[in-house]
Amino acid sequence: MTNKIFSNNKWFFEDDVPYDPGTTQIGLKIKKKLYSGKSSYQRIDFYDTYAFGKILVLDGILQTSEKDEFVYHEMLCHTPLFLHKNPKKVLIIGGGDGGALEETLKHKVEEVVMVEIDKKVVDLSKKYLPSISKNAFRDKRTKLIIGDGKAFIEKNTNAFDVIILDLSDPDGPAKELISLIFYKNVKKCLKKDGVISIQSGSFSVQPKLVSTIYNRIKKVFPFYEIHKAVVEAYQAGEYSFTIGAKENINKITKAQLEKRFKKNNLKLNYYSPDMHFASKVLPKYIKDIITS
């Protein structure tokens, strides 16, 4: 479904999506169209925009922007990585732009396995969005597998400290990756003190999706929490990140997080131990979304 109403060669507008039939649209003025094509899985576009720099668009939906990818990737990765006391082996499913990989490699990890289904997204992101992945794909600790994340998870047991699901909306290739069975397999794939982190959509635009993912994680994992952050390029108010854990993460104090944070000596632009806790505090209208 291409939104042909507003989009033209000067303005980029996202396509209409089933969960939000066109009642509001944010347009980004285009400096240059960089790439437009198709892979076996999806339509892929890259634009250079004035306000958000270069952006990656899959099937008409904005995935990442140079300007504020750090908000999304820092929240998605550092939240689970700091909740784990010593993450060594990490699995990323999706994340073809390399942003999650880059953030994860900032930790003292031994190996990061990234399973992305669409090789073309990886290759094109390396070419058009090098500032997002930086050197991540060349890092010795990186193991890139082009393949089906679902099958990979099913095959591996007790293998990872942290699993990060950096997936596009569940209409395209990521459809089966929000099911209860899939989350149960993720739990098996995690070691006994493992943590999972999921991009779980926008509270404002996709309340049903957020609620579905959160409540499934709640069913599968004994410990869970949800974090919020405004990722402006997603044009959708507060965005959600759902965390599931096999061991008690509720007991972790700010002092402990600060110690881990200092030990890693990271220079970040969004995440901080203070923000970790502040992003867990939800206004009533958001609490209502996930409890309904």
Add this chain to the structure above:
Amino acid sequence: MALEKIKKELWFREELFPDVNQMIKVSKVLFRKKTKDSKGKLLQDLAILETSRFGKMLTLDGIVQLTEADEKYYHEALVHCPMFSHPNPKKVLIIGGGDGGSLRECLKHPIKLIDLVDIDEDVIKLTKKYMPEIAGSSWNDPRLKIHIEDGANFIKKTKKFFDIIIIDSPDPIGPAKSLFETSFYLDCKKKLSSSGIIIRQTGSSVLQPEEMPSGFRQMEEIFSEAKVFITSVATYIGGYFTFVAGCPKKDGLKGDLSKINKRFKQLKMETEWYTPAMHKASMVIPRELEETLKKTEFGKELIVDLYDCDYSVITSKKKLYQFAKEICEVIDMKPYGEPIIPNFGFSLSKTAGPSLVQLIESSAVTAHYSPHWQIVCLNIFTCRDFDPEKAFKFSKDFFGAQRATAFFLKRGTRSFDKEIKITNVEN
């Protein structure tokens, strides 16, 4: 304001940002009018629109002011953060806020008096009529006094003192411009009780990145304490929506969570966004923003001393004129008028010689030449960014200096020490 008919559908297009447009589908135009003040001066283009996504929506000069769906996330933050930071607010002033949203939230507290000042009577009348859901019966509260005038005039004239002043203004264009000026905040400070709190909006964190750090610095210079609060309002596009509060009392904005919790419970307040925990969480801001608060600077200065310069160059008025022109190009600044290059200072041998002043549109290039010592003392000061290495190299080469030293510092940051960068070059 742009209302566009696209394929038989009516859309509102917000063009506050030239590179990012917000489109909202409109099911009905409820009211539209160009408003005027009491003297007949044109104020603003007011529209009340019915939208399928956000309910009723008020726009002024083509910019979204509030929608039924998300106005609470703005008004609750703007009002309850200062009200709960204050130990016992009794007298409140709202400047702007003709839609009544802030008024409604203030009246949830046991206050004694509330003054509301809006320049545009039509905003009050029309939102009362077309959007009664926003403030409803709040308008009939006996504690309320409404003033139709410019907030900056009101604060100058009033003999009252306030515990809380809420600046509920639109963007700094149009009639609200005076509510962003330093003189206005200095006047507000005079009318604030000793532990009083003032709060104002400072725009969106991503698309108006300079508003908040600049507004914060302005408040920090005026008040003993300034703090940032953030909220998220979907129709205020551009990242987090930010507020800066100021207080004449040190630590007056600290907010003791247990005390706030107690009061919140006592008042049995019903809110959609605000809770004491959200109050504290909204004071935690992204690291990137935190950094910009620390680093507010007015400008940059490059200080260069050039030694063993080419005598024929530093004594040639023609060459100095040429330097003034070319250095502006090198640092990409626009000269303001012609350079002044007088020859004076003959009372001392070392000072005798030409000096140069070239004003530029963001500050100045000045230089003092001492033919006696064959040195040039050069200063380049601008409030815009420039490449100091390039300017340094160009100047050194231009005057044929054999040795040179340079300092590059940020100005208006309150501290020089950490920012100094020293270059020592000897040929």
